[in-house]
Amino acid sequence: MYERNGYGWRGGSAVVRPSPVAASAVIQSIRRLGPVLRQDLVRDTHVSTATVARTVSSLLAAGLIRERPDLVPSGVAGRPSLPLEIDGRRHAVLGLHVGKHVLTTALASIDGRVLVTGRSSGGPDGTRSGAAPDPVQVISRALLRCASRFPRHRVLTIGLVGPWGDVPWDPADLRDRVQRSTDLPVAVTDHVAALAAADLLSRPGRTDGSTLYLYARDTMGFVLVRDGRLPEDGKAGRLTHLPTGGDVPCGCGEVGCLGVSAGDTPLAVRAHRAGVVDRPAIAAVVAAARGGDPAALALLRERARILGRATGVLRDMLHPDRIVVAGQAFTGFPAVYEDVLAAFRASTTSASGQTPVDLHGLAHSPTAVQAVAATSCALRLLYADPLAVVGETRALSA
Ligand SMILES: [Zn+2]
Incomplete structure (x- = not known):
């Protein structure tokens, strides 16, 4: 039981x-x-x-x-x-990352190597053309695919991560449904907390002092880690509706919220409406900027400055010893990262004499961020009581 x-x-x-x-x-x-x-x-x-x-x-x-x-x-x-x-040869964990517009599944061996990832378009709000995917079905299909592709690996735990609070799915209800349908132990955590956990696992040695983890893609959130320990409740602060002083209308009724001002999807939609790109996709905006389109570059630089200023606000509120930024809004177009840094340094108002804070990237690949966050949530559940998890799943599969 x-x-x-x-x-x-x-x-x-x-x-x-x-x-x-x-x-x-x-x-x-x-x-x-x-x-x-x-x-x-x-x-x-x-x-x-x-x-x-x-x-x-x-x-x-x-x-x-x-x-x-x-x-x-x-x-x-x-x-x-x-x-x-x-020993990563026999056991694995499965993670589901719930994004606002995409679900990512990932299988990782228990030494933390991501073996395979899958993506299904459409998130909790549905796709552009239809209903939201059923996450329980997405997981069942992923388990079947993993069993045929990696028959030697037995899945021990499942981790569900997402920007809970920014999506209409209830994490406790989702955990219960996945647990019932798979008979596997299931953990749920906020994805920024999961990301921080994955990063801490990947860094050699201990991380003393406080580290602020900041995530931005279509949702924005943060978690403050003290002396390498995550907040007990595994919850993260939400920044999606942080006021930026901008004038982009937000679904919450306000204008200028960080999510609509700096999120990948709203940025792509604005670029499309302005005729900068021929489809509302962030990849198209980045490709146009890479190709030298000044309008696309201006949009991405403005977004970088908004993110840099928001990071400065958090730095002044929380006084971390270091800041780790993650998520494709920060990392998707490295050419404008200097704009993030410049806006961050210009906006921070800390009293002189305090240690200057630099921004760091994740210890692992920024492109695998969703897969790493989701599987690390499952790994944490396994590592919390490894022998019980193996014993229970062995009994279930016997
Ligand atoms: Zn808002």
């Missing part, structure tokens, strides 16, 4: 196994440091040597980690301790 655990699911079982806390600490340490020796896990996790040994045995038996005898330096005398790493 799964017990409800906040936004996620946690298996319970009568089988004696290492505590979820120890298993979670050890597997996360292996993910971050691997290939890693047992004695280094003891140091990193502050879990006792005996408990680390027992936990490692259980994780090995479950096929979640593997030993790498080939990585032992030659000439080591006696019976050397074997380096450990996550």
Whole structure:
């Protein structure tokens, strides 16, 4: 049986196994440091040597980690301790990223490598020509495709991420429906929080101080991470309706909200109406700007300045030690990134003497951002209680 655990699911079982806390600490340490020796896990996790040994045995038996005898330096005398790493060959997780206008599915091995992604056009608001896709069906089809393409990988958990609050789907209801239809543990989190989690996993070493993660595509949001820890509730701040002082009408009734002023789709629609491009697609606007079209370039530069100013406002409100920006509105046309930086630096009003904050990109590929966010949400659920998840899904598939 799964017990409800906040936004996620946690298996319970009568089988004696290492505590979820120890298993979670050890597997996360292996993910971050691997290939890693047992004695280094003891140091990193502050879990006792005996408990680390027992936990490692259980994780090995479950096929979640593997030993790498080939990585032992030659000439080591006696019976050397074997380096450990996550075993990505047998288990996988599935993620669904809910965008305003597109659903992205992604399969990742449990070491975090994205194996395959799929996209279906149309988001919660529907497509231009029809109804919204059914996310439960999208996931069922993705699971079937994954099973035929990657028959050796068993899917252990599912992660659903989206800009909840900016889309009309209720995340708790969606989680329950997906859980019922797949019989797999399902976690739901805001996609900016998931993105931050993925980024933290990808960065070597620990991240001290506070990091502001900022996302912009068609929705805008942020999450503030302190000392590498995400907010407990996994929720993010919404910026889609942050006033920018602009005059673009927004669906909320106001004008100049950040979403309509700087979002990919509204920008493409404006470019199309102005005759800059022949279809309302952001790819067409970027292609025109690359081809030297001054009107397309002007639109993208203006959007970059709006994003830079909004980033400056957040910096002054939250005083983070560093800022990581993500999402195609920031990264889709790198030529105007200097405009983001210039507007950010010009708008920030912090008292002198404070450490200047630079903008950083994600530790992973910016183009895979939706797939990485969705699968990292599923991975977090697995890593929170890895042995229970494997035990439960094995029992279900037996
Ligand atoms: Zn608005």
